[in-house]
Amino acid sequence: MWGGAGASGLTLGALLGGVLTERFGWPAVFYVNVPLAGLVALAALYVVPRDPARGERRRFDLPGALSVTAGSTLLVFGLVEGPELGWGDPLVVGAFAAAAVLLAAFAVIEARSADPLMPFRLFRNRSLTVGMTVTFVYMATFGVLPYFLTVLMQSVHGYSALRTGLAFLLPSVAIAAGTQLGERMATRVGTRATLLTGFATGVVGTAVLALGFDADAGYGLLVPGLVVSGVGQGIVWTAMWIASATGTPAHEQGVANGIASTALNIGNAIGLAVFTVIADIGTEGRTGAALRTATADGEFLVVLLTAAGMVAGLLVTLTLPRSRAARTVRASRTAEPAADVLNAPGKSGS
The missing domain is CATH 1.20.1250.20 (MFS general substrate transporter like domains)
Structure with missing residues (x-):
């Protein structure tokens, strides 16, 4: 959907x-987003149910959020402006250098944070x-x-x-x-x-x-x-x-x-x-x-x-x-007729 x-x-x-x-x-094309986004924001107050109360409290990883946002923004800025200004332009080179430093800092922050914004264990x-x-x-x-x-x-x-x-x-x-x-x-x-x-x-x-x-x-x-x-x-x-x-x-x-x-x-x-x-x-x-x-x-x-x-x-x-x-589909094709697989109890969830 x-x-x-x-x-x-x-x-x-x-x-x-x-x-x-x-x-x-x-x-x-930008102005049209303003009333549409405003309507969606207002509708969310009435349509989207409230989140349940959480027993566990988390700290917001502000250093991680700031470093990754600034680093990603500068990276995209350098990529967008490079073809226009030239890849050797000081502004473009500076944006890439700052992006590398900030994204490296983000990796260090996330590795050491007790409550990271992006837990690296997820990549397992x-x-x-x-x-x-x-x-x-x-x-x-x-x-x-x-x-x-x-x-x-x-x-x-x-x-x-x-x-x-x-x-x-x-x-x-x-x-x-x-x-x-x-x-x-x-x-x-x-x-x-x-x-x-x-x-x-x-x-x-x-x-x-x-x-x-x-x-x-x-x-x-x-x-x-x-x-x-x-x-x-x-x-x-x-x-x-x-x-x-x-x-x-x-x-x-x-x-x-x-x-x-x-x-x-x-x-x-x-x-x-x-x-x-x-x-x-x-x-x-x-x-x-x-x-x-x-x-x-x-x-x-x-x-x-x-x-x-x-x-x-x-x-x-x-x-x-x-x-x-x-x-499950491959196994069922070799073990049971298709109609039996579709109708068998507990198979529909597969």
Whole structure:
């Protein structure tokens, strides 16, 4: 349900973003969040039940929170500004240096804290470690494609903001379908098999998508890749959060989700920074049709590299432990007829 809601929001947001930008300018896409977030905050007071009282009191790890927040922010700042200011710019170099110091300090603080913000013992859970890595790879590959698609549509093909929003409806619907397919697959065959299927589908779809990154190609050439890659993206999106949550105690689910979410956002910043530099190679000093051709050629290479990155995600997924559900299904297929397995007492929970 959560994955489906996110994909539905993506679908609506793609169209609404085009409408707002066309009518009111790009700042409107930020202003629209204010009333929506305000309504959600107010609704939480009445809809979300109060947390039960806790007998055990914990201290808030302020040094850990400050060091990891500042370190992550400076890291992302350096990655975002590096392509613009130059990787040797003192501001960028200083941001990276400060980020390294602060993140190292965070590791020391967490190792010595009696009540750490991020207990390192959680990483003994291989499912969380693999899930965190997958979220990083996901956002560094699947997550950067919308940016380059936008550049292709607006800078190369000259689409308006509204037309670009409409063009994003198709992949958004494909992603929404993929999230629901991923939910059913995870229930039937397990998280590992679902992630492998999602990444494999994404590799094929993204490689096909690269064929549409041509200055003379129309939207129709993008459609097959957008659909197949979108379905793979949706499948991975659902399964990677399940992987990140598996094996972590209920009272520490928030920490596990925070770890995976942080990896997701840093993966996006690193992927976008690296691929933007690659895409811009060969565009310096060009104008007009030559610039559009060079931009499309650079993005063609980038899309193929994201497909290669998805292969890396597939290989990482192979280290994920096989789920009990998948083992139960395999064992039942060799031991009992399918109908008996589904109807047998106590088997439905498996």
